[in-house]
Each structure stands twice: as structure tokens, then as C-alpha cells.
Amino acid sequence: xxxxxxxSHAVAEAVALCRPEVISAYPITPQTHIVEDLGxxxxxxxxxxxxxxxxxxxxxxxxxxxxxxxAGARSxxxxxxxxxxxxxxxxxxxxxxxxxxxxxxxxxxxxxxINIWNDWGDSMSARDAGWIxxxxxxxxxxxxxxxxxxxxxxxxxxxxxxxxxxxVLTHSYSQVDIPDQKQVDAFLPTFEPRQLLDPASPxxxxxxxxxxxxxxxxxxxxxxxxxxxxxxxxxxxxxxTLFGRDSGGLVxxxxxxxxxxxxxxxxxxxxxxxxxxxxxxxxxxxxGALTVRSFRPFPKETLRDLLKDAKRVIVxxxxxxxxxxxxxxxxxxxxxxxxxxxxxxxxGGLGGRPRPITRANLRRMFEKGIRDEMEEPxxxxxxxxxxxxxxxxxxxxxxSGSIAENILQDVGVVAAAKTI
Amino acid sequence: MxxxxxxxxxxxxxxxVKPVWCPGCGDFGVLNAITKALASLRLPPExxxxxxxxxxxxxVPAYTSLYGFHGIHGRALAVGAGLKAARPDLNxxxxxxxGDGFSIGGNHFLHACRRNMxxxxxxxxxxVYGMTKGQASPTTAPDWTQSKLTPSxxxxxxxxxxxxxxxxxxxxxxxxxxxxxxxxAQLIVLAMQHPGFAFIQVLSPCxxxxxxxxxxxxxxxxxxxxxxxxxxxxxxALHCQRDDGMSTGVIYVEARPVWSRSEMEKTTIEDIxxxxxx
Numbered sequence: 039x040x041x042x043x044x045x046s047h048a049v050a051e052a053v054a055l056c057r058p059e060v061i062s063a064y065p066i067t068p069q070t071h072i073v074e075d076l077g078x079x080x081x082x083x084x085x086x087x088x089x090x091x092x093x094x095x096x097x098x099x100x101x102x103x104x105x106x107x108x109a110g111a112r113s114x115x116x117x118x119x120x121x122x123x124x125x126x127x128x129x130x131x132x133x134x135x136x137x138x139x140x141x142x143x144x145x146x147x148x149x150x151x152i153n154i155w156n157d158w159g160d161s162m163s164a165r166d167a168g169w170i171x172x173x174x175x176x177x178x179x180x181x182x183x184x185x186x187x188x189x190x191x192x193x194x195x196x197x198x199x200x201x202x203x204x205x206v207l208t209h210s211y212s213q214v215d216i217p218d219q220k221q222v223d224a225f226l227p228t229f230e231p232r233q234l235l236d237p238a239s240p241x242x243x244x245x246x247x248x249x250x251x252x253x254x255x256x257x258x259x260x261x262x263x264x265x266x267x268x269x270x271x272x273x274x275x276x277x278x279t280l281f282g283r284d285s286g287g288l289v290x291x292x293x294x295x296x297x298x299x300x301x302x303x304x305x306x307x308x309x310x311x312x313x314x315x316x317x318x319x320x321x322x323x324x325x326g327a328l329t330v331r332s333f334r335p336f337p338k339e340t341l342r343d344l345l346k347d348a349k350r351v352i353v354x355x356x357x358x359x360x361x362x363x364x365x366x367x368x369x370x371x372x373x374x375x376x377x378x379x380x381x382x383x384x385x386g387g388l389g390g391r392p393r394p395i396t397r398a399n400l401r402r403m404f405e406k407g408i409r410d411e412m413e414e415p416x417x418x419x420x421x422x423x424x425x426x427x428x429x430x431x432x433x434x435x436x437x438s439g440s441i442a443e444n445i446l447q448d449v450g451v452v453a454a455a456k457t458i
Numbered sequence: 459m460x461x462x463x464x465x466x467x468x469x470x471x472x473x474x475v476k477p478v479w480c481p482g483c484g485d486f487g488v489l490n491a492i493t494k495a496l497a498s499l500r501l502p503p504e505x506x507x508x509x510x511x512x513x514x515x516x517x518v519p520a521y522t523s524l525y526g527f528h529g530i531h532g533r534a535l536a537v538g539a540g541l542k543a544a545r546p547d548l549n550x551x552x553x554x555x556x557g558d559g560f561s562i563g564g565n566h567f568l569h570a571c572r573r574n575m576x577x578x579x580x581x582x583x584x585x586v587y588g589m590t591k592g593q594a595s596p597t598t599a600p601d602w603t604q605s606k607l608t609p610s611x612x613x614x615x616x617x618x619x620x621x622x623x624x625x626x627x628x629x630x631x632x633x634x635x636x637x638x639x640x641x642x643a644q645l646i647v648l649a650m651q652h653p654g655f656a657f658i659q660v661l662s663p664c665x666x667x668x669x670x671x672x673x674x675x676x677x678x679x680x681x682x683x684x685x686x687x688x689x690x691x692x693x694x695a696l697h698c699q700r701d702d703g704m705s706t707g708v709i710y711v712e713a714r715p716v717w718s719r720s721e722m723e724k725t726t727i728e729d730i731x732x733x734x735x736x
Binding site: 063064065066067070073074075077078080081090092094095096120124152 | 512528530531532561562564587589590591593594596605606607608609610612
């Protein structure tokens with residue numbers, strides 16, 4: 039049914055259709071509306087047979103899901119930013135123990151400095167944690183990918199993170215087609231756990247594994263993700279047949295075949311990019327785009343196939359590996375290492391900048407990339423004068439103070455503290 | 459170092475940053491009480507550090523001219539402990555809300571009470587998570603169903619900060635009301651003069667998400683003056699448990715050695731063995 043709803047509400051409706059049995063919740067912006075709406079649905083009876091737990095922290099939220107999933111219950115939670123960092127030990131535990139939890143991440147920057155706006159710092163901090171990470175571009179995809187996520191998680195016995203841009207998607211209202219229960223039931227079978235706390239067949243979970251077996255366990259974690267590379271497109275195809283929509287999968291091409299320049303990105307920014315690229319193509323510029331929808335596992339072969347004829351790639355990402363550069367760019371360079379393709383790395387959207395990402399500022403960036411004039415890495419919409427003034431302050435005196443506070447004062451967001 | 463004015467005024471301890479709290483928020487009263495207390499103690503701002511976590515009330519350092527530290531959600535007491543260990547000469551105030559202190563940071567609360575470092579912990583308790591827009595906190599009554607995250611009420615007993623502080627070993631425990639900033643200021647002075655870990659639970663209404671708390675001003679009353687404060691933990695426990703949580707004043711004061719580097723150095727293995735034998 040078509041609805042004009044908030045992204046968070048759309049996700050809550052999708053999760054509800056997946057018949058969750060345990061939901062644990064702890065509020066953190068910008069994910070809070072999702073779990074709040076789920077709480078309301080449990081109260082109204084719209085979600086039946088579900089325990090809803092308000093816990094004392096994000097660490098508690100994911101740990102509760104670990105317990106309930108181990109007991110064979112379909113389990114769900116959501117988080118953002120600092121919440122993801124705080125639950126990190128449980129993040130590794132959930133995947134290490136092979137528990138098929140689904141967690142939404144309302145992508146938000148991580149601090150310090152504290153910042154509530156959107157970038158991918160939170161999900162990226164868990165990129166090697168053994169979870170499947172699926173990025174969505176729109177609220178429709180958020181709905182569709184959550185439904186696929188439960189099936190994928192349970193089939194592989196692995197947790198899945200659905201990553202959606204905080205505020206840009208979680209708080210925006212758009213038209214979303216919410217499937218009906220019958221359709222979802224036909225696609226998503228009852229949870230049949232691979233392992234279960236069952237008194238009839240007692241097991242102890244969380245065994246200590248020493249050097250004699252640890253490597254094999256880790257290898258199998260990697261192997262499972264490689265299996266997911268097969269499974270994700272199969273499921274997306276089946277989903278398309280049943281629901282009539284192309285949603286999910288490993289990657290999505292936006293006229294990238296045959297283009298000289300291909301922009302590679304993830305998440306919602308493609309929504310604006312599509313229009314800029316169409317405009318540029320109309321002017322005769324050979325440019326297309328591609329989004330990586332499955333970041334973990336990373337679809338190396340699919341990307342090689344799609345990009346083999348490109349002359350250059352401009353990777354745009356809302357995250358930074360400090361001391362290295364672009365994370366998606368790094369992964370892509372590795373995938374394309376033996377191809378004569380120039381890979382430019384552009385980093386933007388950090389902590390919500392620029393607000394908004396516009397057609398004009400994207401176009402300026404693409405044109406710089408096409409001229410092969412990008413710095414390595416290129417920081418989109420950075421104000422170098424502010425950076426230079428701070429470097430001068432550091433040069434001028436040893437005790438120059440905190441960078442974040444200095445810059446706030448420099449740009450005039452806060453006045454200097456008053457002293458008596 | 460700035461010279462201390464002869465008669466510092468509370469506003470000398472405020473910054474130029476205007477609080478973003480909602481109109482009617484109890485935290486304004488707490489900010490006023492902190493600055494009044496510091497003025498009456500005539501403490502130069504650079505001798506006071508105010509550490510907070512995350513939440514509406516944890517914004518308080520920005521509104522003062524003290525050393526401020528707006529830290530990690532729930533970790534204010536741990537950050538404060540580190541600061542106090544490195545700079546025992548500083549007066550350390552730790553402030554935050556019931557969410558920051560009792561749920562995500564609950565573990566640190568217990569251990570800060572045990573450790574008995576010389577610092578003051580002010581919790582602005584409004585029985586709700588305000589910054590994330592109105593969810594139940596550990597101190598929320600079990601029958602509160604206004605939050606979408608507690609569809610059937612909290613299904614949990616409300617956390618009792620004073621009783622827990624007592625059980626965990628805090629050596630100064632008080633409860634106050636933000637609507638009486640002068641009384642609260644006096645309590646903060648006592649807490650800061652107390653050698654050891656001083657805990658003040660401040661009932662600080664949230665008019666936005668708990669409008670019914672506007673009634674608190676008509677409900678709060680002092681503890682019976684003839685019985686409290688006490689240094690008898692059993693009597694303090696009795697009052698904590700009999701009370702409905704709305705009585706105010708100093709509950710418990712104990713003289714116990716304060717955690718300090720020099721104290722630790724003085725303790726020998728023989729002392730510890732002696733403690734086990736006795």
C-alpha cells in the first residue's frame with residue numbers, strides 16, 4: 039500500500055511485517071523514531087507475540103538481542119553513532135556467535151567532537167566486525183532491504199546491519215510502498231535457527247577457542263560472507279519477482295556501462311547525484327554512477343565487471359580512515375588493482391556537511407575529477423582558510439588548546455568563555 | 459590566574475552562552491544554585507572543574523566559566539576520577555541527568571560511591587530522557603506509559619538513587635529540589651566542603667515531557683530535622699526506604715578516609731593483612 043510516511047516509520051512498518059519476537063530499544067538520535075514506532079505497534083497489538091524491552095544502554099540493547107536470538111527468537115534493534123561504539127563488544131560477539139540479529143543503523147557521525155548529523159563513521163567503525171552491511175538509497179529501499187535482511191541473516195546465521203543515512207532518510211517523508219503481510223510471509227519463512235538453547239539438546243554457547251581452532255573459525259566467518267555474495271543477488275531477484283521492485287542486491291548501476299567516468303558511492307546521496315549526472319550526460323559528458331549496496335561482503339568481482347571499461351572512477355564517501363584516506367576508495371582500488379583506471383577519492387558529507395549536498399556543489403566536484411585535478415584525498419567543500427588558521431595557532435604556541443573549540447570560536451559559533 | 463573579586467557574584471561564574479533548555483526547565487535552578495554556591499565559597503573559576511556526560515542537564519559546563527568537560531555518555535564520573543587523580547588540587551564537580559548517571563553510566567555511579575574520591579556529584583533527576591524527547595529513565599515510575607518505548611509501563615521498579623548511593627558507600631548523600639535554588643546552593647556548599655564523595659540528587663522538573671512534575675513544588679518537603687542527617691547507615695536506609703522520594707535535605711554523612719594517592723602510598727601489605735584478620 040502506498041503511504042506518505044517518515045523513513046523511520048517506514049522501517050518500523052517493515053520490521054513489524056517481519057514478525058519480530060524480541061525488540062530491544064535504547065534511544066539515540068537519529069534512530070529513536072524507529073524503535074518508538076515499534077513500541078507503539080507492540081502496544082496497539084499491531085505487532086503480536088513480541089517482547090519489547092527498553093534497556094539501559096546500547097550495550098544492553100544488542101546484548102539482549104544476543105540472548106533472545108540464541109533462544110531462537112527473531113530479534114531486532116537499532117542504533118546510531120556513539121551507540122554503535124558503545125555496543126561494539128556485543129557487535130563482534132553477535133557475528134562471532136553466528137546469531138542472525140537484524141540491526142538498523144541510522145548513520146550519524148561519531149565524536150568527539152559531538153555531532154548528531156549524518157555520515158557513515160558509525161557503520162564504518164564496524165566494517166570488519168563480521169556483520170553483513172547493506173546500505174540503502176531511499177526509504178523504499180530501507181523497507182525492502184529490511185525484509186531481505188531477516189531472510190539473509192537467518193539463512194546464513196549471521197547478523198545483518200541495514201545502514202540508512204540519518205535524518206536524510208530517517209526523518210524525511212516520502213512515498214513508500216508498504217507490502218502486505220501475505221507477500222512478506224511468502225518471502226520470509228519462519229526462523230529456523232541453526233543453533234538453539236534447547237533443554238532437549240543442551241549446549242553451551244560462547245566457547246573459548248584457542249590457537250588450535252581460532253583461524254578456522256575466522257576463515258569460516260569470511261567464507262560465510264563469500265556465500266552471501268551469491269545469496270544477496272539471488273534474494274534480490276526473488277524479491278523483485280514477488281514485489282515488483284528492484285531493491286537490494288550487491289550494486290546498482292546508474293548508466294555506468296560504457297561511461298568514461300564513473301562515480302561510485304553508497305546511500306542516499308545518489309538521489310541528488312542522479313540528476314547532476316543526467317544533466318552532464320545531456321551535455322555530452324560520458325559519465326555514469328554506481329552505488330555499492332552491499333559494503334560487507336564487498337562485491338569485488340561485480341565491481342570489476344561493471345568498471346572494467348571506465349577511464350576513471352570518482353569515489354564519493356561520507357567517511358574517512360584518519361591517517362589513510364577514503365575507505366570505500368581503498369576497497370575499490372584493491373578490487374581494481376590490475377586495471378588501468380584512475381581512482382579519485384572524494385570525502386564529503388562529514389558530520390552533515392555540506393548542508394545540503396546540492397547539484398551545484400556535486401557538479402563542481404565531478405568536473406574537478408574529470409580534469410584529473412583532485413587532491414588525494416579530496417575533501418569536498420572544505421574551508422582550508424579555517425584549517426590554516428588553526429595550524430598557525432598550533433605553530434605559534436605549544437598550548438594552543440583544543441582544535442574543536444578553537445575552530446568553533448574561529449567560525450563564531452560560540453563566544454570565548456568569560457572569565458572574571 | 460585571575461584575581462578573585464572581593465565579593466564574587468553568581469553571574470561571575472556564568473558564561474555568555476545562553477542555555478538551550480526549555481522554558482521552565484528545572485536545570486536553570488541548578489545552574490543558579492551551582493554559581494551561588496561557588497560565589498559563597500569565593501572559589502576562583504580556574505580552581506573548579508565541572509564534568510558532565512550527555513543529555514540536557516549535561517550541557518551545564520558550557521553555561522559556566524569553570525573548566526568544563528562535556529564528555530562521553532555515562533562516563534562523567536570516570537572522567538572526573540581521572541581528573542581528580544591528576545589534579546587533586548582542583549574542586550571537581552560532576553553533573554548530569556538520571557539517564558546519564560543511572561542507566562548507561564550506572565556502573566560508574568556504584569564504583570564512584572565506593573571509591574570515595576573528594577568530589578561532588580549533582581544529578582538533575584527529571585525521571586525522563588529529555589534530550590531524545592521523552593523516554594522512560596531508571597527513575598521513572600513503573601506505571602508511566604507516556605513513552606513509546608515503554609508500551610506497558612516500565613515493568614521495572616524505579617531506581618532509588620539515595621538508597622543505592624548509601625549501599626554503594628557514598629559518604630555524603632542529599633536530595634534537593636531545583637525550585638529552591640538557595641537551599642540547593644547551601645547543600646552544594648556542604649557537599650563541596652565534605653571530604654569524600656558527595657552525592658546530591660536534585661529533583662529537577664521537565665515541563666516538556668513530564669508536565670505533571672510542575673506539581674513537585676507543592677509536594678516537596680524537608681526530611682524530619684530531628685533525625686536527619688545521620689551518620690548511622692541503618693537509620694539513613696530506613697528514611698530512604700520509607701520516603702516517597704520527595705523529601706529533601708542531607709540524609710547521610712560519614713567520615714571515611716578519602717581516596718588519595720598519598721593515602722594509597724601509606725597503606726602497607728601489613729595494614730591490609732591486619733584488616734583481613736580483624
